[in-house]
Amino acid sequence: EAQVTQNPRYLITVTGKKLTVTCSQNMNHEYMSWYRQDPGLGLRQIYYSMNVEVTDKGDVPEGYKVSRKEKRNFPLILESPSPNQTSLYFCASSSHNEQFFGPGTRLTVL
Amino acid sequence: GQNIDQPTEMTATEGAIVQINCTYQTSGFNGLFWYQQHAGEAPTFLSYNVLDGLEEKGRFSSFLSRSKGYSYLLLKELQMKDSASYLCAVRESGSARQLTFGSGTQLTVLP
Numbered sequence: 001e002a003q004v005t006q007n008p009r010y011l012i013t014v015t016g017k018k019l020t021v022t023c024s025q026n027m028n029h030e031y032m033s034w035y036r037q038d039p040g041l042g043l044r045q046i047y048y049s050m051n052v053e054v055t056d057k058g059d060v061p062e063g064y065k066v067s068r069k070e071k072r073n074f075p076l077i078l079e080s081p082s083p084n085q086t087s088l089y090f091c092a093s094s095s096h097n098e099q100f101f102g103p104g105t106r107l108t109v110l
Numbered sequence: 111g112q113n114i115d116q117p118t119e120m121t122a123t124e125g126a127i128v129q130i131n132c133t134y135q136t137s138g139f140n141g142l143f144w145y146q147q148h149a150g151e152a153p154t155f156l157s158y159n160v161l162d163g164l165e166e167k168g169r170f171s172s173f174l175s176r177s178k179g180y181s182y183l184l185l186k187e188l189q190m191k192d193s194a195s196y197l198c199a200v201r202e203s204g205s206a207r208q209l210t211f212g213s214g215t216q217l218t219v220l221p
Contacts, residue, residue: 033208035211041213042211043211044211045209045210099153101152101154102152104152
């Protein structure tokens with residue numbers, strides 16, 4: 001089954017404790033991206049990747065890092081999480097005209 | 111940069127037709143997308159328009175006017191399961207397939 005998976009689905013952590021949210025897709029897509037979704041603000045892009053070893057900033061990259069060592073994986077790294085990074089995070093991969101979203105990761109930073 | 115506007119909320123009755131509008135401003139247009147998102151779930155793709163006109167897909171249709179910076183999503187024969195948030199997203203030309211999303215329209219279908 002074609003899908004995008006994310007882990008963990010839910011995470012409660014404390015300020016400053018490094019964390020990684022994994023994302024994997026099995027559709028051989030070159031393009032992957034990370035979004036955060038906050039009430040009233042919609043989906044905002046954090047980072048995107050055009051292909052292996054090619055990443056670039058989206059609209060809200062501050063406080064986040066990504067890597068793309070393999071085509072299927074695109075982890076999101078929060079080196080020192082802060083409460084303003086409490087949000088719902090979605091990973092997505094896309095073919096030409098359709099983005100497939102992962103199930104989401106609900107992150108709470110205390 | 112881009113600016114995308116859509117109504118925050120709409121309410122309609124089961125079996126009716128509803129039109130959700132989206133207006134956008136962009137320096138270079140390369141496609142408009144509609145996504146459906148149920149509460150707590152991931153967005154799912156509904157439609158894609160890059161040329162002017164109407165694209166029909168079952169009960170859902172999407173219209174685009176590039177000169178007016180305007181699109182709408184038309185939902186016919188509304189069902190209770192259509193209660194969801196509908197997201198309009200625009201891709202800018204030369205943007206490496208980045209999408210900018212509107213804040214979404216929360217549609218409530220009443221019995």
